[in-house]
Amino acid sequence: MADWDGRGLPPVAAERARRAAAGGAWTSLLSAPAAAGLKVAGFEPVGEVMGSIVQQIGWSGYGGCGIYGGLGGLGGWASPTITSSDSMRFGGFGPYVDALYRGYGTALGRMVQEAATIGADGVVGVGLTMSPLPGGPREFTALGTAVRAGGDIRPHRVFSTHLPGQDVAKLVTAGWMPTDLVYGISVAIRHDDWRTRQQAAWGSGNTEVAGYTELITYARADARGRLGGHVHESGADGAIVSSMDLRVWEIEPGENHIDHVAEATVFGTALVRFHADSAPPTRTLTFLPLR
Template sequence: MRRWDGHGLPPGAEARLDRFSPSGPKTSLLSVPGAVGAEIAGFTPLGEVMGCVVHQVGFAEATVWAADRIKVLADLLRQGYATALDRLAEEAAGMGADGVLGIELKTSSPDGEIQEYVALGTAVRAATRQRPGRLFTTHLPGPDVGKLMQAGWVPARIAIGVCGRAFTDPWEQPLVMRGWDNTEIRMATELATAVRSAARAEFAREIGGCGADGGIVSDVSFRLWPVHDVAVAAIATVTGTAIARFHEGPAAPTRALKILPLNRS
């Protein structure tokens, strides 16, 4: 067996593509409502797809300032998700898909020294003659994509904004005064606001960079922690789907049937 050089899909992903058959059985990560919604939107599920990458979490010297270490962690997060999504899209394209629905992004670190980034979704193909010009990726399930398209919008791709920073007190005063009354930590509040704002700004730039007209946020994660009691660090991530307007259609339905009538002719 040849050793993988890191380019293209890993051997395991290539093996999944080799086993894929357009006329064979299909697997899907979509729920029953999600699969029905995808069909209503004009997409046929082809199979589940995955992209993953495992990174080493590097250790910085103790003399490196906290802000530099946090920037490395933020860059790792950004790069990990981007690589996982690229490999997911490459596998879906190998199936002849037009897009990937219901994408979930996951991270795991069993020992703190390595970090795995995983993107999971269901590849779909347009059932109509008019097909998307390029493969799209979205966290949205089938019913939401159907509502978007009825309203004249189409998903473009997953967009992610990440920011990691650290602030330090030049006077080296303890951040937490044990036993004192409740009081605001102004430096931490300033950092939390700045990091969230910067992550949202990067999310907006990602949307504009792919030519989309807007974005739907699916998740906002945030973590803040003290560093040696004289600094505070934070990382924020904004994840969602960039969407583009393709025609001025009717408004999307705001209500959905809870019971499917069986007397339709």
């Protein structure tokens, strides 16, 4: 087998897609309610699809932002918070966030390409994960069930959504169509200045640590802003958020010089409106106790 040049699908994935496109038995990650809901909405499952990439993140960016934070970096009263979206080249974790975007984006792109190869119109119930591997690399994986529209009206391109089949059915019946899995990622860094150290010290009592509040608020706000930008780029009207996660750790770029880092991620599904029928998509079933 010839060496793969990194373009298109990996050879094993391409062969899997070729077999699926040829017909025969298909596999699915759908639950029974999800499969039934998709049937009501006019979609049929055509196979399980996946995209992945293993990526080494060799350089995360310069972490010692306190040095470049004015008086705060020199042990003063307050320091600035720098996010990965800031233009400052000597601080923040911009290269690290760019690597995360590339990892998730490549995995999603390969999953969608595999779905298109087997003649699918969309992928539902997508799970998007990042897992560390021995030695430092990380595997980014996108996994879902490819579906095909049964009628003559079909999407112009393959859509992807984290939503399960029954939720997709409700949205489609109500006039909404999922378009893309969207996400926003941001990493913010802040030097532990004098005020932060005083507020976080043992014995300070019940008090807000304003520096930490600012750090996580900036990170979350920047991630939400990036999510909004992704929704806008997809041409969608809005998005349903599936998860909002936050991770905080500390680094020591120099002796007695502590910075705190916050990583915020927001994932969701972008939606477009294709009709404005006000009728409810489904009716709740009533269960009566047999007494």
